[in-house]
Amino acid sequence: MATEKEVVGLEQTLQVLKKVHRIVYDEMNKEIKVVLGEIRDDAQGFAPSTTPPGLSNWAKQAPGTVWERLIFDPAAIRKGIGFKIGKTKISQQGFSSFFTIINKNAAGMIYEVAGTRNPNGRPPAGNYKRTQTKKFSKSYNEDAGRHFIDAITAQSVAVRGKQGRLVIRAGEKNQKRARAAILVSITKATRIAHEKMPKAVA
Amino acid sequence: MAEPAIKYSIITAYSNKGVAAAEKGLAKLSKSFKKTSLARKLTFAAMGASFVALAKSSAQAAIADEKSIKTLSFTLDNLGRSFQQVPIENFIEKLSRSSGIADQDLRPAFGQLLSVTNDLGKSYEAMNLAADIAAVTGDDFAAITDALSKGFAGQTTALKKLIPGLDQAAIKAGDMAALMAQLNKTFGGAAKNNITTYAGQLAILKISAGKALENIGKGLISFLKGFTKTNSITDLGLAIEQLGVKIGDIFRGLPVYIKTFFASTDKAFQDSWFGRNVLLPLINALGKGLSDAATAASAAGKRIREMEVAGGWGRLFDITVIKKFNKAAIKTNDDMKKAAATTKLQGMFDIDAIQIAEALKGKVSDLDRARLEGMKALKTESTNDDIAAIKKIEYETLRANANLNSAQQLSAQNTFDFYKLIYGYAKDASDEIAKLSFVPKLPGAPSTSTGTGGGGAGKSDVPTPFDLSTLTDLSYLNFDLSGLSAANARMEAGIAGQGTTTTVNMNFPQLGFIGNAQEMATFVQQTIGEGNRNGYSYTGLAGGE
Numbered sequence: 158m159a160t161e162k163e164v165v166g167l168e169q170t171l172q173v174l175k176k177v178h179r180i181v182y183d184e185m186n187k188e189i190k191v192v193l194g195e196i197r198d199d200a201q202g203f204a205p206s207t208t209p210p211g212l213s214n215w216a217k218q219a220p221g222t223v224w225e226r227l228i229f230d231p232a233a234i235r236k237g238i239g240f241k242i243g244k245t246k247i248s249q250q251g252f253s254s255f256f257t258i259i260n261k262n263a264a265g266m267i268y269e270v271a272g273t274r275n276p277n278g279r280p281p282a283g284n285y286k287r288t289q290t291k292k293f294s295k296s297y298n299e300d301a302g303r304h305f306i307d308a309i310t311a312q313s314v315a316v317r318g319k320q321g322r323l324v325i326r327a328g329e330k331n332q333k334r335a336r337a338a339i340l341v342s343i344t345k346a347t348r349i350a351h352e353k354m355p356k357a358v359a
Numbered sequence: 360m361a362e363p364a365i366k367y368s369i370i371t372a373y374s375n376k377g378v379a380a381a382e383k384g385l386a387k388l389s390k391s392f393k394k395t396s397l398a399r400k401l402t403f404a405a406m407g408a409s410f411v412a413l414a415k416s417s418a419q420a421a422i423a424d425e426k427s428i429k430t431l432s433f434t435l436d437n438l439g440r441s442f443q444q445v446p447i448e449n450f451i452e453k454l455s456r457s458s459g460i461a462d463q464d465l466r467p468a469f470g471q472l473l474s475v476t477n478d479l480g481k482s483y484e485a486m487n488l489a490a491d492i493a494a495v496t497g498d499d500f501a502a503i504t505d506a507l508s509k510g511f512a513g514q515t516t517a518l519k520k521l522i523p524g525l526d527q528a529a530i531k532a533g534d535m536a537a538l539m540a541q542l543n544k545t546f547g548g549a550a551k552n553n554i555t556t557y558a559g560q561l562a563i564l565k566i567s568a569g570k571a572l573e574n575i576g577k578g579l580i581s582f583l584k585g586f587t588k589t590n591s592i593t594d595l596g597l598a599i600e601q602l603g604v605k606i607g608d609i610f611r612g613l614p615v616y617i618k619t620f621f622a623s624t625d626k627a628f629q630d631s632w633f634g635r636n637v638l639l640p641l642i643n644a645l646g647k648g649l650s651d652a653a654t655a656a657s658a659a660g661k662r663i664r665e666m667e668v669a670g671g672w673g674r675l676f677d678i679t680v681i682k683k684f685n686k687a688a689i690k691t692n693d694d695m696k697k698a699a700a701t702t703k704l705q706g707m708f709d710i711d712a713i714q715i716a717e718a719l720k721g722k723v724s725d726l727d728r729a730r731l732e733g734m735k736a737l738k739t740e741s742t743n744d745d746i747a748a749i750k751k752i753e754y755e756t757l758r759a760n761a762n763l764n765s766a767q768q769l770s771a772q773n774t775f776d777f778y779k780l781i782y783g784y785a786k787d788a789s790d791e792i793a794k795l796s797f798v799p800k801l802p803g804a805p806s807t808s809t810g811t812g813g814g815g816a817g818k819s820d821v822p823t824p825f826d827l828s829t830l831t832d833l834s835y836l837n838f839d840l841s842g843l844s845a846a847n848a849r850m851e852a853g854i855a856g857q858g859t860t861t862t863v864n865m866n867f868p869q870l871g872f873i874g875n876a877q878e879m880a881t882f883v884q885q886t887i888g889e890g891n892r893n894g895y896s897y898t899g900l901a902g903g904e
Contacts, residue, residue, distance in 0.1 A: 245368075255371075260365040
């Protein structure tokens with residue numbers, strides 16, 4: 158017996174589309190991948206090919222040290238930028254993302270957001286250097302943080318306040334166009350799937 | 360764990376799944392919590408706790424109020440003004456409501472003033488004035504009335520200290536009338552004005568609440584009096600003690616009840632090993648322990664009451680009570696231990712159980728082991744192990760039968776006849792094969808069969824390999840057997856010739872003739888010496904190795 162069910166919301170739409178017409182769903186994802194790929198390429202274009210001026214030692218961390226994970230490797234930074242199609246975990250506020258641009262390289266993440274919280278670097282810990290909190294800088298050079306951030310900012314050119322320098326920058330740049338393109342793809346896929354569905358016989 | 364990454368979301372959606380689930384869960388939790396008896400218990404417990412707190416505070420308020428009334432009444436009696444208690448109480452009531460000062464504070468102050476002045480009017484005036492002063496200065500009402508009463512008695516120092524700026528001449532002269540006039544001029548009406556303020560109204564509200572509390576306390580005491588059918592607080596205490604005795608009786612009765620319950624159970628259960636040896640001794644021990652504890656508690660309660668009435672010796676008495684309680688607890692513990700020991704001993708001297716246990720320790724067959732375990736299972740109350748034991752016995756029986764059949768088969772195989780039979784069949788088959796035309800005859804094979812199934816062939820002569828007469832026709836190999844025979848004869852002759860002794864004379868061209876062994880040894884020594892001189896080494900060559 159044919160039953161009708163109303164599909165509401167993006168999550169349900171994508172779930173039903175995947176279940177009802179996988180080919181259409183896959184074709185839709187291909188279109189979306191092209192859009193997301195453009196943003197990814199844009200973000201990779203923002204990634205630096207050399208260390209920021211004055212921070213050459215960032216690329217020379219000795220292997221086996223705790224800093225090895227954070228080593229500046231332009232290729233790795235570019236490789237760490239990608240995209241993801243699929244629902245992410247629901248945040249505490251109840252939001253989840255379906256199409257995401259990701260920056261997962263450690264050095265890339267640092268490059269992305271350095272100085273967003275403390276534009277002049279973290280305040281020095283002073284007499285509390287043994288504290289475990291990350292709110293304070295434990296460097297003996299009080300200007301180390303500011304120097305680091307200034308070098309990155311100078312290289313990345315964009316002074317964007319609290320915004321990022323790689324994926325966030327690319328995302329903000331292409332957001333409207335990408336969102337429209339993705340929604341068009343989803344709408345188109347939904348319409349095609351609906352047309353291809355067997356119609357109930359009156 | 361998800362890999363850390365910075366994410367930029369192109370399309371985000373809101374999901375109310377979590378919120379809806381949380382709301383649903385909370386509603387469910389609330390619903391189920393209401394249903395549970397725990398919630399009820401908690402509610403009642405909270406109610407009980409608050410009721411107890413209210414009862415305690417209200418009773419205390421009522422007692423304090425009564426105490427202050429009694430004190431004032433005593434003062435009035437002493438002053439011969441008992442008949443004026445009602446108007447005085449009315450005055451205190453009004454003053455309390457108008458000034459926000461508790462009547463429990465006003466009564467002793469009034470009593471103090473009246474005892475000093477012995478004048479009701481002056482006392483009223485002083486009370487009103489003290490309330491006014493307290494409203495302005497914020498000083499303690501009792502301290503002000505104390506200063507005033509001292510002033511009326513001729514000591515104005517306290518008043519001077521409390522309220523600076525008073526007329527020094529009046530203070531020195533102890534003229535209380537002048538001082539009162541000055542104070543009235545300064546502070547008069549302050550209390551009335553104070554009522555209009557927020558703090559004043561709060562104070563009055565507090566007074567009302569206190570009154571309410573007193574009333575509740577009075578009501579509670581009268582309720583308890585009615586409930587316990589007593590007319591005095593002393594009787595009420597006795598009634599509560601009787602309630603304690605009843606609680607003690609519960610302790611006493613509980614083991615009896617358990618025993619009765621045990622007696623009402625199935626006879627088979629009572630007569631069972633578990634019932635006789637475990638449950639009954641435990642019930643007896645528990646009953647005795649509870650009874651002893653109840654007796655000790657009751658005696659202790661009685662002593663407490665007596666000591667409270669008599670007063671003193673509290674500390675020593677507490678120690679005695681604690682010791683008694685401890686003694687009862689130790690005794691109960693000992694009884695429990697004894698019961699447990701009895702049970703253990705009975706278990707130790709259960710001959711059947713011992714025999715079964717010992718038998719199980721020994722080397723017994725699986726079937727016997729299963730049977731023993733079945734006997735052991737019979738000694739327990741549970742039927743589950745009986746079923747398991749039956750199943751195991753059946754299984755082991757089948758297994759034992761199968762083993763027996765297998766052993767019989769094996770023993771038959773090991774007999775001579777069995778192998779004889781098998782060999783006979785094999786021999787017959789071999790002979791049949793030998794009879795076939797295309798099978799070449801074996802050299803030296805017996806011409807006739809030694810019989811079938813007769814226990815093996817007869818022993819034939821083994822052919823000699825180098826005896827030509829015994830050799831089979833090997834012409835197809837094209838050997839020159841006559842030549843081989845001649846060569847063999849030559850070799851035999853050579854070997855025989857080595858047995859004879861031959862003297863050989865050696866002639867060395869440079870040394871001439873060596874005719875004997877001495878000359879040979881001399882020659883060898885000369886040769887070695889010459890070789891050594893020429894740098895040759897013969898080490899390791901001597902010794903004839």
